[in-house]
Amino acid sequence: xxxxxxxxxxxxxxxGLRAAIELGHEIRVAVLTKVFATRSHSGAAQGGIGAALGxxxxxxxxxxxxxxxxxxxxxxxxxAIEIMTQDAPxxxxxxxxxxxxxxxxxxxxxxxxxxxxxxxxxGKAPIKRACYAADRTGRVILDTLWEKCLQLGIQFFHxxxxxxxxxxxxxxxxxxxxxxxxxxxHVFHSRAVLLATGGAGKIYKTTSNALASTGDxxxxxxxxxxxxxxxxxxQFHPTGIYKMGILxxxxxxxxxxxLRNRNGERFMExxxxxxxxxxxxxxxxxxxxxxxRAGRGIEGKDxxxxxxxxxxxxxxxxxxxxxxxxxxxYVGVDxxxxxxxxxxxxxYMMGGIAADADGHVILDEKGTVFSGLYAxxxxxxxSVHGANRLGCNSLLDILVFGRRSGKAIRKFLQTAAPPxxxxxLAAAHRKVIQGLFSKSGxxxxxxxxxxxxxxxxxxxxxxRTETGLQEALEVIQRLQEEYGRxxxxxxxxxxxxxxxxxxxxxxxxxxxxxITVSALSRKESRGAHSREDFPARNDGAFLVHTLVxxxxxxxxxxxxxxxxxxxxQPQERKY
Amino acid sequence: MRCTFIIFxxxxxxxxxxxxxxxxxxxxxxxxxxxxxxxxxxxQDPTLAYRASCAHGICGSDAMVINGRIALxxxxxxxxxxxxxxxxxxxxxxxxxxxxxxxxxxxxxxxHRSIKPYLIAEGDPPELERLQDPxxxxxxxxxxxxxxxxxxxAGCPISRVNDAYLGxxxxxxxxxxxxxxxxxxxxxxxxxxxxxxxxxxxxxxWWCTEVxxxxxxxxxCLGRIKRALKQREGHGGREAQE
Numbered sequence: 001x002x003x004x005x006x007x008x009x010x011x012x013x014x015x016g017l018r019a020a021i022e023l024g025h026e027i028r029v030a031v032l033t034k035v036f037a038t039r040s041h042s043g044a045a046q047g048g049i050g051a052a053l054g055x056x057x058x059x060x061x062x063x064x065x066x067x068x069x070x071x072x073x074x075x076x077x078x079x080a081i082e083i084m085t086q087d088a089p090x091x092x093x094x095x096x097x098x099x100x101x102x103x104x105x106x107x108x109x110x111x112x113x114x115x116x117x118x119x120x121x122x123g124k125a126p127i128k129r130a131c132y133a134a135d136r137t138g139r140v141i142l143d144t145l146w147e148k149c150l151q152l153g154i155q156f157f158h159x160x161x162x163x164x165x166x167x168x169x170x171x172x173x174x175x176x177x178x179x180x181x182x183x184x185x186h187v188f189h190s191r192a193v194l195l196a197t198g199g200a201g202k203i204y205k206t207t208s209n210a211l212a213s214t215g216d217x218x219x220x221x222x223x224x225x226x227x228x229x230x231x232x233x234x235q236f237h238p239t240g241i242y243k244m245g246i247l248x249x250x251x252x253x254x255x256x257x258x259l260r261n262r263n264g265e266r267f268m269e270x271x272x273x274x275x276x277x278x279x280x281x282x283x284x285x286x287x288x289x290x291x292x293r294a295g296r297g298i299e300g301k302d303x304x305x306x307x308x309x310x311x312x313x314x315x316x317x318x319x320x321x322x323x324x325x326x327x328x329x330y331v332g333v334d335x336x337x338x339x340x341x342x343x344x345x346x347x348y349m350m351g352g353i354a355a356d357a358d359g360h361v362i363l364d365e366k367g368t369v370f371s372g373l374y375a376x377x378x379x380x381x382x383s384v385h386g387a388n389r390l391g392c393n394s395l396l397d398i399l400v401f402g403r404r405s406g407k408a409i410r411k412f413l414q415t416a417a418p419p420x421x422x423x424x425l426a427a428a429h430r431k432v433i434q435g436l437f438s439k440s441g442x443x444x445x446x447x448x449x450x451x452x453x454x455x456x457x458x459x460x461x462x463x464r465t466e467t468g469l470q471e472a473l474e475v476i477q478r479l480q481e482e483y484g485r486x487x488x489x490x491x492x493x494x495x496x497x498x499x500x501x502x503x504x505x506x507x508x509x510x511x512x513x514x515i516t517v518s519a520l521s522r523k524e525s526r527g528a529h530s531r532e533d534f535p536a537r538n539d540g541a542f543l544v545h546t547l548v549x550x551x552x553x554x555x556x557x558x559x560x561x562x563x564x565x566x567x568x569q570p571q572e573r574k575y
Numbered sequence: 576m577r578c579t580f581i582i583f584x585x586x587x588x589x590x591x592x593x594x595x596x597x598x599x600x601x602x603x604x605x606x607x608x609x610x611x612x613x614x615x616x617x618x619q620d621p622t623l624a625y626r627a628s629c630a631h632g633i634c635g636s637d638a639m640v641i642n643g644r645i646a647l648x649x650x651x652x653x654x655x656x657x658x659x660x661x662x663x664x665x666x667x668x669x670x671x672x673x674x675x676x677x678x679x680x681x682x683x684x685x686x687h688r689s690i691k692p693y694l695i696a697e698g699d700p701p702e703l704e705r706l707q708d709p710x711x712x713x714x715x716x717x718x719x720x721x722x723x724x725x726x727x728x729a730g731c732p733i734s735r736v737n738d739a740y741l742g743x744x745x746x747x748x749x750x751x752x753x754x755x756x757x758x759x760x761x762x763x764x765x766x767x768x769x770x771x772x773x774x775x776x777x778x779x780x781w782w783c784t785e786v787x788x789x790x791x792x793x794x795x796c797l798g799r800i801k802r803a804l805k806q807r808e809g810h811g812g813r814e815a816q817e
Binding site for chain 2: 104107212444
């Protein structure tokens, strides 16, 4: 089936929806999503969205900028961070005007609370900067933006899996998608494409991410010639529910929650004397694992306690209802009375498709643009998060840059030629699927996926070494070979979930390889990338972004580009 | 621990009528029902179809009937059931089955759309945020927990017999906007709901409240809409909102 649009947006999380709203209804926009829009993973964001509104105490966007730069371990591009933090207050007001039901201060303004790594006066003390709607901030913003799209009459294609980009003479001219309900291949011709496909946490065994977070957009763009940036930086959130990975928001510590080891000690006081439990996520995750390594995990096991018992019923009821519900449902813990068992869980990709602050996909260190292709949200690397993202900066990122991408696309459309409609695309992709269906007796996706997730968790997570990364790379490459022999037992056309699993596994294998190759190339420790064989940060050699693209032999080729530094020179990162 | 799963199967492209298929899964007491289903797919039968995404009760994808009761498969653990480790999984009632446990939710979202689920406020907004009394915000708080999983509407006995009835989920979303102190369409929203297939379709049977996986007092929220309409009949005007 063939379709004609001006713009195709892939992904119906906040980045995609915000861009769709920007483009509005007078431009022919379609939003494709592999799930239903309100199932997008943006909805799982709990704690808040950062903006220097100053509703609770004095704040300034420069402080927010500094915190973000320092949080990124000086790898974030400061021009982009300036844009984001300066635009944050406007973004929040806009959300409120759209109807987002934020919690309120006693005088009726948007309420704010403390969050990890956010400080007043360039690191002096924690600050209340995270605007929130209880601990379901992402969910209510997602609902509000989706409902705004309904009001605007924006067209959605639900349960459509992205299969490929249409690239013709170096320009992106649409996408190929697979309709899950029918098995039909759809060709969407368009003048511009925005990838807003989210993260890839499912590459790891323990993750807070949704089943849909398999990095499809990143991998498809990479295969089509785009460059991936800073993929070695994978965020492990310190407080996932033990064994399950389900997120317990940083808001729990923002509201006063405390991490304790088996001795009941508030161990973060030793590691980050100024802001303690509100240190950034990379640090807290490492500290938890250090405690566990030193035998101070609870009962000597691989978890610690998150203690909320002193917060009182009212705080828990009004501000932390969802997460206390998770503790009750999944581990039978009443967080008002007993601590929650937690351990780090894979949460967020700092890296992604190299893009600029207007969503243009950037191919190299010279800034060459992939014409017609845009990226925003977690699948993009602008880079505002550098080596470590601060909590409540991701909702901000995806809304600010989703909107800016929409604006840039609008401008591009003024001069962009109409689509050329290359033919034969649907037939070619039907062949790919028939090829997969025709194989039998090969490996199924389950064991390959388990192998991938285990090795990434074991060798490419919080702590890394040369030997471990090399071993991981060998395993990934072996799994890629096995993947070539994979077969599908479900040959049906109605909701063939197995076909999707197989496609997703292919994307994850590619990304795992890029993550590992990038991690091998960075022989230093910075932010979330902690090399035990190179424990120090090395600005002389590595104050650069890692870029990876496919070379002519379709192997990952690593190169670099400089970091943009404007206001804040790199300093030692202490809290 | 050996668990038996008896699962509703139906592929309209192949099957003339639905059937039930049995699977044996080795599960831990703390495993989610969804974990067990994922294991069935990965290890035994990849053709089993169901929706799931966030896997912790926020995205609202995996509402189904588990041992006769509507629930989210990701929010129920094996040990939550006193059925000797036997489980029967079936699709949500009310909606058409597309395949196995996947149902057609288009009519559900069509009703959602029909209640104008967005803030209506004339004129330019203020330069900064609209101020809102936290106490007023609190009035709509229960409805903000809704994840659009369709459990309530599927569980509603009225929805089962009357296709045209808006159903509890759409009415709950209407409640969220009717009583949002920033919204200016109070009167027209109430008028739209004032219909036999609107709010008066609700016969206060509480089944929606009982099945809601987010613990929302849906019936009470719907009751507030009814009261506002009755007050309007009596006095007219906006005071019903207060």
